[in-house]
Amino acid sequence: xxKIVDHEKQRSIVAAAAIRxxxxxxxEHATVRTIAKEAGLSxxxxxxxxxxxxxxxxxxxxxxxxxxxxxxxxxxxxxxxxENMKNLLLQFLPLDExxxxxxxxxxxxxxxxxxYPELKKLSDQMHNGMYLSAQLVIQELREHGMAHPDLxxxxxTEKLYALVDGLAIHTLMQPERLSVQRMEQVIEQxxxxxxxx
Amino acid sequence: xxKIVDHEKQRSIVAAAAIRxxxxxxxEHATVRTIAKEAGLSxxxxxxxxxxxxxxxxxxxxxxxxxxxxxxxxxxxxxxxxENMKNLLLQFLPLDExxxxxxxxxxxxxxxxxxYPELKKLSDQMHNGMYLSAQLVIQELREHGMAHPDLxxxxxTEKLYALVDGLAIHTLMQPERLSVQRMEQVIEQxxxxxxxx
Numbered sequence: 001x002x003k004i005v006d007h008e009k010q011r012s013i014v015a016a017a018a019i020r021x022x023x024x025x026x027x028e029h030a031t032v033r034t035i036a037k038e039a040g041l042s043x044x045x046x047x048x049x050x051x052x053x054x055x056x057x058x059x060x061x062x063x064x065x066x067x068x069x070x071x072x073x074x075x076x077x078x079x080x081x082x083e084n085m086k087n088l089l090l091q092f093l094p095l096d097e098x099x100x101x102x103x104x105x106x107x108x109x110x111x112x113x114x115x116y117p118e119l120k121k122l123s124d125q126m127h128n129g130m131y132l133s134a135q136l137v138i139q140e141l142r143e144h145g146m147a148h149p150d151l152x153x154x155x156x157t158e159k160l161y162a163l164v165d166g167l168a169i170h171t172l173m174q175p176e177r178l179s180v181q182r183m184e185q186v187i188e189q190x191x192x193x194x195x196x197x
Numbered sequence: 198x199x200k201i202v203d204h205e206k207q208r209s210i211v212a213a214a215a216i217r218x219x220x221x222x223x224x225e226h227a228t229v230r231t232i233a234k235e236a237g238l239s240x241x242x243x244x245x246x247x248x249x250x251x252x253x254x255x256x257x258x259x260x261x262x263x264x265x266x267x268x269x270x271x272x273x274x275x276x277x278x279x280e281n282m283k284n285l286l287l288q289f290l291p292l293d294e295x296x297x298x299x300x301x302x303x304x305x306x307x308x309x310x311x312x313y314p315e316l317k318k319l320s321d322q323m324h325n326g327m328y329l330s331a332q333l334v335i336q337e338l339r340e341h342g343m344a345h346p347d348l349x350x351x352x353x354t355e356k357l358y359a360l361v362d363g364l365a366i367h368t369l370m371q372p373e374r375l376s377v378q379r380m381e382q383v384i385e386q387x388x389x390x391x392x393x394x
Contacts, residue, residue: 025372026309028225049305061205111221111308127371148393155386158379159360162367166359169366174324182355189352196345 011049014039015060019105027108054118061109061122064102079142082191085137089187092130093168095180134160146165146195208246211236224305251315258306258319261299278341279388282334286384289327289331290365290366292377300369331358343392360387
């Protein structure tokens with residue numbers, strides 16, 4: 001089915017072009033015209049790949065969500081429980097330039113979610129993924145008998161989830177202040193605190 | 198100086214109109230035309246109050262920052278240390294409909310900060326305000342001999358700051374999941390954890 005393969009490949013090329021435009025110029029400049037130009041396609045052919053702008057944006061968001069999922073699934077989990085849990089949480093943080101770019105664009109989309117219900121489902125999926133990871137971390141600490149016995153699992157899940165997302169946003173907004181190393185320290189210290197006797 | 202007063206008053210009217218437009222339709226629809234219409238002014242007269250769109254947006258952000266500042270300054274601090282510190286942190290969270298609207302609009306602006314350096318200064322000021330409040334909370338807990346002795350003040354400040362901002366964003370994105378009451382509980386539990394012996 002060469003036609004279908006090409007179609008999917010072309011959609012990916014359009015999405016990659018859209019992501020570059022959004023990163024460099026902001027979401028409000030990501031028009032069909034600018035994205036078509038960046039992708040080296042005619043404006044007319046764009047409709048062939050994405051019927052609406054929202055469909056294109058949803059495709060991009062899904063791309064990011066898949067990357068995070070793949071990173072999480074590829075984790076080795078070969079260290080101590082604390083190391084493994086820290087590594088899991090770090091997958092949601094902009095640790096390198098590629099992820100920083102992904103998250104900057106994701107952040108632009110997120111600000112649209114309040115207005116565009118089409119994007120809300122994808123945003124919710126990513127948020128649920130983060131929430132479930134935070135939940136898993138708390139569960140693991142409990143199952144290994146490491147968590148403080150008085151720890152309220154639901155509250156701590158909510159807290160860990162907010163902490164990770166807050167760090168991600170702070171490092172995007174103020175990278176000069178909050179380094180990758182610092183984020184790692186904060187996560188590590190928090191996990192240690194949850195285990196304090 | 199009635200002219201100056203009128204000018205400032207008109208600027209506030211324009212800003213209030215801009216905020217309504219942004220809240221209802223998103224920042225990308227907040228053009229001079231739509232804001233002028235909402236404010237009941239002619240498009241031509243708008244330039245008299247704000248030379249550029251960025252100037253108007255900066256004015257709106259400053260308005261929000263001032264409101265938070267006023268709320269913080271008006272705090273009574275008449276409870277226990279834990280209650281007072283919790284109340285301080287809650288001023289940065291969308292506790293009611295007005296603040297929710299403010300923060301939704303602020304959130305729209307924040308996504309622009311990566312692209313528009315004019316807005317970065319104001320965003321940084323607000324973030325510094327939040328950071329300083331988190332710092333004050335950790336300091337107070339230490340000064341009252343309540344904080345855990347092994348607590349790393351810098352790490353805990355960074356963490357508390359990320360936690361508060363993460364909660365604010367989560368309740369805006371998923372209000373059905375994260376209620377005001379739940380946010381309060383999370384903050385309270387975190388402060389108690391910082392004080393655990």
